[in-house]
Amino acid sequence: xxxxxxxxxxxxxxxxxxxxxxxxxxxxxxxxxxxxxxxxxxxxxxxxxxxxxxxxxxxxxxxxxxxxxxxxxxxxxxxxxxxxxxxxxxxxxxxxxxxxxxxxxxxxxxxxxxxxxxxxxx
Amino acid sequence: xxxxxxxxxxxxxxxxxxxxxxxxxxxxxxxxxxxxxxxxxxxxxxxxxxxxxxxxxxxxxxxxxxxxxxxxxxxxxxxxxxxxxxxxxxxxxxxxxxxxxxxxxxxxxxxxxxxxxxxxxx
DNA sequence: TCCCGCATGAAAACTTCTTCTCAAGTTGCT
DNA sequence: AGCAACTTGAGAAGAAGTTTTCATGCGGGA
Numbered sequence: 001x002x003x004x005x006x007x008x009x010x011x012x013x014x015x016x017x018x019x020x021x022x023x024x025x026x027x028x029x030x031x032x033x034x035x036x037x038x039x040x041x042x043x044x045x046x047x048x049x050x051x052x053x054x055x056x057x058x059x060x061x062x063x064x065x066x067x068x069x070x071x072x073x074x075x076x077x078x079x080x081x082x083x084x085x086x087x088x089x090x091x092x093x094x095x096x097x098x099x100x101x102x103x104x105x106x107x108x109x110x111x112x113x114x115x116x117x118x119x120x121x122x
Numbered sequence: 123x124x125x126x127x128x129x130x131x132x133x134x135x136x137x138x139x140x141x142x143x144x145x146x147x148x149x150x151x152x153x154x155x156x157x158x159x160x161x162x163x164x165x166x167x168x169x170x171x172x173x174x175x176x177x178x179x180x181x182x183x184x185x186x187x188x189x190x191x192x193x194x195x196x197x198x199x200x201x202x203x204x205x206x207x208x209x210x211x212x213x214x215x216x217x218x219x220x221x222x223x224x225x226x227x228x229x230x231x232x233x234x235x236x237x238x239x240x241x242x243x244x
Numbered sequence: 245t246c247c248c249g250c251a252t253g254a255a256a257a258c259t260t261c262t263t264c265t266c267a268a269g270t271t272g273c274t
Numbered sequence: 275a276g277c278a279a280c281t282t283g284a285g286a287a288g289a290a291g292t293t294t295t296c297a298t299g300c301g302g303g304a
Binding site: 061062101105112116 | 182184185188201204210212214217222223224226227228230231232233234235236237239240241244
C-alpha cells in the first residue's frame with residue numbers, strides 16, 4: 001500500500017462520503033462510480049492495506065459478512081436495516097451489562113447491534 | 123425428523139447437558155462421546171430438524187459460525203470467551219439504547235455480545 | 245519523457261461452512 | 275423376527291467470501 005492510485009483514492013472517498021460501515025461489495029459499487037473498471041480483488045487488497053495503515057477498522061455483525069469503517073471513532077454501536085441491509089453508526093452507549101456478569105466472568109469488551117428499519121425504509 | 127435414533131437422542135442430550143449455545147462442531151464432539159460413529163452430516167441434518175420442530179433456535183454472533191441453543195428461553199444475550207471460544211448465556215438485559223435512536227430509525231430488536239474470559243480461562 | 249516496479253483486473257484457487265448423494269445400517273410396525 | 279421405509283456416514287458437491295496468480299497497466303522519481 002504505497003502508491004496513490006485512482007482506485008485507492010476512490011475507495012478512501014467512498015468511506016468518507018458514505019459515512020457508514022461498508023462491505024467489500026458496497027465499496028465496489030460505490031467506488032465503481034468513480035473508477036468503472038475497478039475489480040473486487042483490488043477492493044479486498046486495498047481494504048487490507050487501509051486496515052494495516054490504520055485508516056479503517058473491521059466491523060463484524062451477527063450473521064453478516066465483515067464490513068469496514070473509518071478508524072479512531074468513539075465507542076459506538078451499529079444499526080442494521082432489515083430491509084435494505086445497510087448498516088449505520090449509533091452514537092453513544094450506556095450499556096451496564098458488563099457490571100453484572102455471573103461470578104467468575106471477566107468482560108473485556110462488548111458489541112451491540114440494533115435491528116430495524118432505517119429512515120429510508122421505515 | 124421422525125424416528126428416535128441413538129444419534130438424535132445424543133444430540134438433544136448434548137444441548138441439555140452443555141447448558142450453553144453449541145456450534146455444529148461442538149455438537150459433534152460432545153455427541154460423539156455417546157455415539158462414536160456420529161458424522162457431521164447427521165449433526166447438520168438433526169440440527170435443522172430440531173430447529174423446525176421448535177426444540178432449538180439459531181444464535182448468530184459477530185464473526186462466528188452459527189450456533190444453536192434450546193428454544194423458548196427468556197430474552198437474553200451472550201458471552202464469548204476469547205480464550206476457549208465457548209459461548210455462554212447471560213441472563214437479563216437492561217438495554218435502553220433502542221429508545222434514543224436517531225430520528226427516523228425504527229428498532230425491532232437487538233443483540234448484545236460481551237467478550238472476555240470465562241471462569242475456566244480467567 | 246523514460247522506465248522500473250508496484251498496482252490492477254479477471255479468473256482460478258482456496259477457505260470455511262453447509263448440504264447432497266448413495267450404499268449400507270436401523271427403526272418400528274406387524 | 276421380517277420387512278419397508280427412514281436414517282446414517284463418508285465423501286463429493288455447493289455456496290459464499292476472500293486470496294492468489296499472472297499478464298498488462300500505471301505512478302512517479304530521475
